[in-house]
Amino acid sequence: MKYAKRYIAVMLTINLLSLNARAARVESVPPAPSTAPNITENTPMLQPGKWDSFNKKRLEAMLAKARQAPPHTYYAVFDFDNTTAFLDIEEAALIYQLEHLLFSMSPEELREVILKDIPLTDFASAYNNKNGDPVNIIKVSEDIIESYRWLHDNYPDLTQQERLVEIRRTPHYQNFITKMRYLYAAIGGTFRHEVSYPWVTYLFKNMTPGQVADLTQKTIAWQRSTPVESVLWESPAALPGKAGVVSVTWHNGFRLVPEMQDLYQALQKAGVDVYVISASNLEVIKSIVTRPPYSVPETQVFAMRLLHTSDGKLTAGLDPDYPQTQGKGKTETIRKFIQNKYAGKGPLLVAGDSEGDQNMMSDFPDTEVVLIINRLRPADSVIGQLSKRAVEEYKQKDAKILLQGRNDNTGEFIAAQIHYPLGKKIGQKVK
Incomplete structure (x- = not known):
């Protein structure tokens, strides 16, 4: 029995040495050259989507x-x-801002903002009023401020969104939002980008970054539910003002x-x-x-x-x-x-x-x-x-x-x- 035990111990030692030798040989073998292509399964690949x-x-x-x-x-x-x-998120946000009257300016402040850096010359002929007469910033700004002031006087707290249904029935509401959106289009279609691009951002005056972010997220959610379509606004004939009746068209359907x-x-x-x-x-x-x-x-x-x-x-x-x-x-x-x-x-x-x-x-x-x-x-x-x-x-x-x-x-x-x-x-x- 003693010799048997010694035999078993010797064999175990030999097997262990053999395993260690094989392991050492495996570790010492250099890896085979990679035959994988440059683009591997870990390479970022684009989803199929609708790419060309x-x-x-x-x-x-x-x-x-x-x-x-x-x-x-x-x-x-x-x-x-x-x-x-x-589409353009700034333009979509402008429509949401107009339709919900999300402005933090007095009529006097708004007048200053919409006149800021805009030349006094007539807009391009494509922006003539319904009668074919030319329009300029002085004419249309007077109409805009008149309607904005009326809204302020009659609905002092424009942030009361539950009253929007009532406000939207008024000609001054339609006049204000239409001529504001028309003015944005007329400025962009008449003057250099250095004038038109900053102008629309000024309409956020007196708002906090958080308020602008909230407005933006609400715009995206609203636009997601709208069809992709062309929309036409025309100012009310009952309020021709200095600029006359004007119209403007833009595209709805902003999408990420x-x-x-x-x-x-x-x-x-x-x-x-x-x-x-x-x-x-x-x-x-x-x-x-x-x-x-x-x-x-x-x-x-x-x-x-x-x-x-x-x-x-x-x-x-x-x-x-x-x-x-x-x-x-x-x-x-x-x-x-x-x-x-x-x-x-x-x-x-x-x-x-x-x-x-x-x-x-x-x-x-x-x-x-x-x-x-x-x-x-x-x-x-x-x-x-x-x-x-x-x-x-x-x-x-x-x-x-x-x-x-x-x-x-x-x-x-x-x-x-x-x-x-x-x-x-x-x-x-x-x-």
């Missing part, structure tokens, strides 16, 4: 490249209105675009820092893109930045330390506040839809991808030329310019480069 298939493939190749670099090596810049979203939400997330998962540069009000844009699913840090959001009072309320003045975030101002914003954080490199990706974005799309030679949401911009504009180039270079492996189609009848992307204007069943790629 080539655009999706090109964006995914860009994401795969970004993933190979350390986080925060690259950054992407997005416009918001008609790029990140369908799921494909863009997915792209924001995929970029961040790939280690790319995402920035938003918008010509809308800063508080409006922050209230959307700093929340999931976008989750953009507040310090990476740039838009029309109003000065604040000592108690935190918004004023009718832009912060002079920040460029106007439209046109050349978008490029200036990148160069002043962003580019130096990335060793002087331009954005990896720029996404936009209009002339207000064309500078940042074309001013950085090292930008790898420019994503244009197709809205059939004029052929003689920079973005029109970039769109044409996207059509010509379509499906080339390293194409820089991508043109993404959209159907304005549904507010959705389509899997092509084509744009369908509202009310049209036939679309086109470029003008």
Whole structure:
């Protein structure tokens, strides 16, 4: 028995030494060269959505490249209105603000705001009144203030939303909201963007950032329930005033675009820092893109930045330390506040839809991808030329310019480069 025990002990020792030797050999064998492709199952991939298939493939190749670099090596810049979203959130918020009379100004303050920096010349002929007579800021502002003052005198607390049903029956309510929306359209259609873009943000004067954020979220919820359609307002014949009877048309149906939400997330998962540069009000844009699913840090959001009072309320003045975030101002914003954080490199990706974005799309030679949401911009504009180039270079492996189609009848992307204007069943790629 003693010899048997010794035999067993010796055999156990030999087996243990053998196992250890095999383990050592396994650990010392170098790993076999990887045969996996660059895009692995862990690489951020875009959801199928309604992307043009080539655009999706090109964006995914860009994401795969970004993933190979350390986080925060690259950054992407997005416009918001008609790029990140369908339609313009500032315009949608203006309608909600008008319909609910969400203003924190006295009639005298409103007069000062709506006259601010607006030339006294007549508006473009497209904004003549119903009789064909020209209109200008003096004429229409008198009518607006007259109706606003009447509303203030008869309904001193405009925040009592339960009285809106009664207020909306009055001609002065219809006159006020119509001529205010008309004035926004006339300013934008007559004067330079440097005049028109800031103007609408001034209407938040005396509101807190929280009030603007609340108004924005209510606007999004309301617009989600409305059809995508064209809406016409005409001021009441009973109150022609100085400007006469005027009308204005705009589009309802603001939507957040799921494909863009997915792209924001995929970029961040790939280690790319995402920035938003918008010509809308800063508080409006922050209230959307700093929340999931976008989750953009507040310090990476740039838009029309109003000065604040000592108690935190918004004023009718832009912060002079920040460029106007439209046109050349978008490029200036990148160069002043962003580019130096990335060793002087331009954005990896720029996404936009209009002339207000064309500078940042074309001013950085090292930008790898420019994503244009197709809205059939004029052929003689920079973005029109970039769109044409996207059509010509379509499906080339390293194409820089991508043109993404959209159907304005549904507010959705389509899997092509084509744009369908509202009310049209036939679309086109470029003008």
